[in-house]
Amino acid sequence: AFDVDGATPARCCPASGTLYNTNTLEAFKTIDKKALLDKAASEIWSVIQSGAALEDSSILNKFILLTFAISSLQTAYDNLCASSGTTAVPHFLLKYTDESVEVAPLKDLNSFFPDLKKITVGVYDPCTLPQHPGWPLRNFLVLLAKKWGSQLDVLEVLCFRDRTLQGSRSIRHSIIFRVKLPDLTASAVCPKSVGWEKNAKGAMGPRSVNLSECMDPKRLAESSVDLNLKLMRWRLVCFLYVIFCEYIIQNAEGYNMSIPMPGHPVNFSELTMAQARQDVEQLEKLISEHDVVFLLMDTRESRWLPTVIAASQRKLIVNAALGFDTFVVMRHGLKKPKESQSEESSPMSHAFCSLSGASLFSNIPGHRLGCYFCNDVVAPGDSTRDRTLDQQCTVSRPGLAMIAGALAVELMVSVLQHLEGGYAVASSSDDRMNEPPTSLGLVPHQIRGFLSRFDNVLPASLAFDKCTACSPIVSDKFTCF
Ligand SMILES: [Zn+2]
Numbered sequence: 487a488f489d490v491d492g493a494t495p496a497r498c499c500p501a502s503g504t505l506y507n508t509n510t511l512e513a514f515k516t517i518d519k520k521a522l523l524d525k526a527a528s529e530i531w532s533v534i535q536s537g538a539a540l541e542d543s544s545i546l547n548k549f550i551l552l553t554f555a556i557s558s559l560q561t562a563y564d565n566l567c568a569s570s571g572t573t574a575v576p577h578f579l580l581k582y583t584d585e586s587v588e589v590a591p592l593k594d595l596n597s598f599f600p601d602l603k604k605i606t607v608g609v610y611d612p613c614t615l616p617q618h619p620g621w622p623l624r625n626f627l628v629l630l631a632k633k634w635g636s637q638l639d640v641l642e643v644l645c646f647r648d649r650t651l652q653g654s655r656s657i658r659h660s661i662i663f664r665v666k667l668p669d670l671t672a673s674a675v676c677p678k679s680v681g682w683e684k685n686a687k688g689a690m691g692p693r694s695v696n697l698s699e700c701m702d703p704k705r706l707a708e709s710s711v712d713l714n715l716k717l718m719r720w721r722l723v724c725f726l727y728v729i730f731c732e733y734i735i736q737n738a739e740g741y742n743m744s745i746p747m748p749g750h751p752v753n754f755s756e757l758t759m760a761q762a763r764q765d766v767e768q769l770e771k772l773i774s775e776h777d778v779v780f781l782l783m784d785t786r787e788s789r790w791l792p793t794v795i796a797a798s799q800r801k802l803i804v805n806a807a808l809g810f811d812t813f814v815v816m817r818h819g820l821k822k823p824k825e826s827q828s829e830e831s832s833p834m835s836h837a838f839c840s841l842s843g844a845s846l847f848s849n850i851p852g853h854r855l856g857c858y859f860c861n862d863v864v865a866p867g868d869s870t871r872d873r874t875l876d877q878q879c880t881v882s883r884p885g886l887a888m889i890a891g892a893l894a895v896e897l898m899v900s901v902l903q904h905l906e907g908g909y910a911v912a913s914s915s916d917d918r919m920n921e922p923p924t925s926l927g928l929v930p931h932q933i934r935g936f937l938s939r940f941d942n943v944l945p946a947s948l949a950f951d952k953c954t955a956c957s958p959i960v961s962d963k964f965t966c967f
Pocket of ligand 1: 857858859860861949950953954955956957
């Protein structure tokens with residue numbers, strides 16, 4: 487507080503002092519600090535001798551605050567800019583004392599410094615080096631040497647550095663120094679120029695910059711994906727496929743459609759029938775054009791038709807379903823082409839035949855894994871904990887959708903990293919200690935999460951040969967239809 491009579495806050499002892507403010511760093515440096523301190527000490531000594539300190543002992547807490555404020559320089563510069571109708575002038579003239587700063591435009595040099603004994607000039611300096619002026623000073627010095635080199639005794643240069651750091655403007659990085667100028671007034675020869683900046687190859691030649699790198703949003707997305715992949719590769723060391731970066735760059739397209747659902751009739755009118763037909767066609771077309779289908783719906787029945795279509799087209803489905811504080815993220819089994827599965831018409835019986843002492847639910851290859859609807863009948867490995875969640879799907883804890891969505895994407899990426907893709911053998915919770923099958927780790931069939939316990943389990947389950955969505959008979963009938 488600058489107010490001597492100002493109120494003192496509760497439980498605070500007042501300490502009054504003197505603020506010595508200089509306008510330049512030079513003045514700050516040259517001020518006689520010892521004299522200031524001696525003066526303050528003798529003042530305290532005198533109040534001790536006179537006994538005044540006994541009456542008011544707060545005088546003992548006297549302090550000196552010695553500062554240098556360059557705010558007046560900043561203000562003077564800003565005024566000059568305002569009068570020139572700009573926010574920055576490259577060069578200016580400067581006169582300063584301990585009390586004041588005066589700034590004038592360059593063209594007023596003769597009137598501003600009548601005797602030219604010692605002049606100070608300012609350069610608006612972009613350089614960040616603490617000891618060196620920036621390039622813009624060079625030609626300015628040549629100008630001064632040519633015009634006034636014979637008259638000038640001492641030239642002082644202020645490199646005025648105007649920064650905005652973390653929201654606040656500062657000119658405290660400015661530097662000031664003296665220069666001895668050569669006399670170029672009589673010289674008619676152009677001084678030797680220093681031209682080329684070294685280019686990327688270290689040669690004195692032109693530099694080329696591809697501006698599309700920093701302007702094109704697609705290129706920006708590419709480079710950030712590229713960086714992310716590089717960092718991932720660096721972490722994982724092993725080789726990663728980079729196919730998925732193309733998916734990221736592709737522009738997303740949205741479609742608004744109603745998916746026909748079992749138990750929700752559409753045969754009210756010709757119009758609703760035609761609309762449903764159109765929606766099915768569109769859905770089939772979209773699924774056929776893509777490699778992975780994410781099912782992120784809010785009802786069980788709305789997942790049925792996409793599951794049937796994707797099963798008949800043998801597309802990978804990643805499905806996420808939410809409860810209140812539980813979720814399931816799973817990949818549907820990816821059926822093999824007809825020819826290669828002729829002798830395995832019944833996956834269930836085959837699996838029973840090939841039981842090798844291990845759990846029924848371990849080492850299930852991708853083409854024998856169940857879908858979301860198979861699990862209605864075939865219980866997952868950990869049946870005491872993993873119940874179906876669809877009936878409670880309206881209210882969810884706020885983080886659940888994001889966690890499940892993120893896991894769905896990670897599951898797809900892990901599947902893509904596996905050499906066998908969607909046919910990859912399902913990892914289970916038991917595999918957590920084993921060597922992972924991909925550089926990114928496990929490739930589970932399902933991730934069932936329990937937010938209340940912050941726990942995930944990785945069950946796997948077989949396809950059911952009478953499944954309402956993915957069984958061969960349903961797929962065949964659907965394809966014929
Ligand atoms: Zn199924």
